[in-house]
Amino acid sequence: xxxxxxxxxxxxxxxxxxxxxxxxxxxxxxxxxxxxxxxxxxxxxxxxxxxxxxxxxxxxxxxxxxxxxxxx
Amino acid sequence: xxxxxxxxxxxxxxxxxxxxxxxxxxxxxxxxxxxxxxxxxxxxxxxxxxxxxxxxxxxxxxxxxxxxxxxxxxxxxxxxxxxxxxxxxxxxxxxxxxxxxxxxxxxxxxxxxxxxxxxxxxxxxxxxxxxxxxxxxxxxxxxxxxxxxxxxxxxxxxxxxxxxxxxxxxxxxxxxxxxxxxxxxxxxxxxxxxxxxxxxxxxxxxxxxxxxxxxxxxxxxxxxxxxxxxxxxxxxxxxxxxxxxxxxxxxxxxxxxxxxxxxxxxxxxxxxxxxxxxxxxxxxxxxxxxxxxxxxxxxxxxxxxxxxxxxxxxxxxxxxxxxxxxxxxxxxxxxxxxxxxxxxxxxxxxxxxxxxxxxxxxxxxxxxxxxxxxxxxxxxxxxxxxxxxxxxxxxxxxxxxxxxxxxxxxxxxxxxxxxxxxxxxxxxxxxxxxxxxxxxxxxxxxxxx
Numbered sequence: 001x002x003x004x005x006x007x008x009x010x011x012x013x014x015x016x017x018x019x020x021x022x023x024x025x026x027x028x029x030x031x032x033x034x035x036x037x038x039x040x041x042x043x044x045x046x047x048x049x050x051x052x053x054x055x056x057x058x059x060x061x062x063x064x065x066x067x068x069x070x071x072x
Numbered sequence: 073x074x075x076x077x078x079x080x081x082x083x084x085x086x087x088x089x090x091x092x093x094x095x096x097x098x099x100x101x102x103x104x105x106x107x108x109x110x111x112x113x114x115x116x117x118x119x120x121x122x123x124x125x126x127x128x129x130x131x132x133x134x135x136x137x138x139x140x141x142x143x144x145x146x147x148x149x150x151x152x153x154x155x156x157x158x159x160x161x162x163x164x165x166x167x168x169x170x171x172x173x174x175x176x177x178x179x180x181x182x183x184x185x186x187x188x189x190x191x192x193x194x195x196x197x198x199x200x201x202x203x204x205x206x207x208x209x210x211x212x213x214x215x216x217x218x219x220x221x222x223x224x225x226x227x228x229x230x231x232x233x234x235x236x237x238x239x240x241x242x243x244x245x246x247x248x249x250x251x252x253x254x255x256x257x258x259x260x261x262x263x264x265x266x267x268x269x270x271x272x273x274x275x276x277x278x279x280x281x282x283x284x285x286x287x288x289x290x291x292x293x294x295x296x297x298x299x300x301x302x303x304x305x306x307x308x309x310x311x312x313x314x315x316x317x318x319x320x321x322x323x324x325x326x327x328x329x330x331x332x333x334x335x336x337x338x339x340x341x342x343x344x345x346x347x348x349x350x351x352x353x354x355x356x357x358x359x360x361x362x363x364x365x366x367x368x369x370x371x372x373x374x375x376x377x378x379x380x381x382x383x384x385x386x387x388x389x390x391x392x393x394x395x396x397x398x399x400x401x402x403x404x405x406x407x408x409x410x411x412x413x414x415x416x417x418x419x420x421x422x423x424x425x426x427x428x429x430x431x432x433x434x435x436x437x438x439x440x441x442x443x444x445x446x447x448x449x450x451x452x453x454x455x456x457x458x459x460x461x462x463x464x465x466x467x468x469x470x471x472x473x474x475x476x477x478x479x480x481x482x483x484x485x486x487x488x489x490x491x492x493x494x495x496x497x498x499x500x501x502x503x504x505x506x507x508x509x510x511x512x513x514x515x516x517x518x519x520x521x
Contacts, residue, residue, distance in 0.1 A: 002442030020386055026389075
């Protein structure tokens with residue numbers, strides 16, 4: 001049993017192609033990667049919304065704004 | 073060099089390793105920037121020099137004895153055979169192949185590639201102990217880690233005939249355990265003995281953040297480490313070799329790139345996996361750290377480290393998910409260890425390198441289960457058990473000797489800077505001289521105006 005399909009290297013490399021684990025499961029891996037990517041953007045935007053809401057509610061005042069502007 | 077093909081292969085291989093050495097220098101530029109950026113301004117020149125002097129202290133000792141260790145200890149000794157005196161003789165500093173020799177175009181560049189790994193291993197420890205370890209103590213620890221401990225672990229588990237590969241089927245192609253876990257273990261041991269920086273923990277044990285003097289410099293330093301890491305990956309491979317040259321089970325006439333174990337891979341394969349592991353780490357740690365720049369950059373590095381053990385074989389999406397998940401575990405462990413055991417790791421080195429390296433080796437044992445560890449007959453296959461035991465050996469080989477050595481240095485009063493110096497700042501004297509010189513020249517200019 002070998003996850004990569006080879007249990008030894010007694011092979012002619014001219015006849016060897018893929019050597020990664022779980023060949024045949026590429027479709028599942030691609031779906032998982034797509035899902036990760038999309039979920040990442042959703043989570044990131046939600047995080048960003050929370051951060052901005054907090055800055056506005058706790059951080060904003062004319063004085064703080066002027067201080068930030070002077071700090072450059 | 074015999075015929076033209078031999079000559080071309082030799083010259084190509086020589087140039088290949090030379091280029092990797094140049095790239096790996098960027099890792100050290102990056103480490104210097106990163107450590108200086110994390111330190112407080114009153115300590116930053118000492119911090120710079122502490123990391124910089126890793127280069128010559130390890131450079132000379134790796135020439136004198138470190139390189140010899142790699143070949144001498146492959147059997148343990150006493151596990152798969154005795155000390156390998158005969159083969160290792162060529163690596164002794166008085167050997168004629170450890171100098172310009174027209175019959176040997178490879179030793180210098182191969183030695184240098186390993187030297188760069190030695191510098192990296194020691195520099196990993198350097199970041200965690202900033203602002204309170206005496207430079208002299210650190211340089212002694214650096215020589216222990218960089219010119220002995222890591223190269224011993226490489227002899228065991230990162231050599232085509234190393235006993236860990238033969239007996240355990242240990243597989244760690246890009247050094248998750250061999251460099252990173254051992255360095256993380258060494259750093260943790262040093263931190264336990266050294267203690268935290270003054271002010272790091274409140275009276276009730278709550279950790280305080282000690283902000284970096286220049287967070288921008290820190291992140292660009294890590295970005296340079298990413299760049300240099302490409303050289304590290306390329307240097308971990310044998311660029312091209314024939315089946316006859318390998319002398320193992322591989323048949324046919326197809327030349328190939330291989331890992332250090334002489335198992336087939338390609339630069340193309342590791343390029344896919346390096347990049348996807350980096351992406352996974354950056355994406356995942358960005359979210360878990362709420363977009364913290366330092367942790368996001370560190371997360372990318374941690375992702376590469378976690379996937380490194382099997383990046384010769386993984387599918388890129390497997391490398392991506394390993395690069396994403398393992399750094400998140402390490403991030404949580406960093407803060408858990410900090411809170412629970414009062415460990416002040418200034419840069420998260422134990423997490424990024426130690427925990428990610430350890431877990432990365434274990435993951436490779438599962439994902440590559442049953443794959444051949446070697447092209448030579450009679451070697452154990454890769455397995456979860458073999459890689460787990462290997463990971464423990466790697467971490468312990470850094471942790472235990474450094475714990476003992478740091479305690480000895482501490483007992484001799486050599487480990488930690490005096491409390492007064494820590495509060496004044498390690499650069500106090502040079503900074504005072506600087507201010508005096510500035511005042512003097514300014515006064516002179518005003519007098520002349």
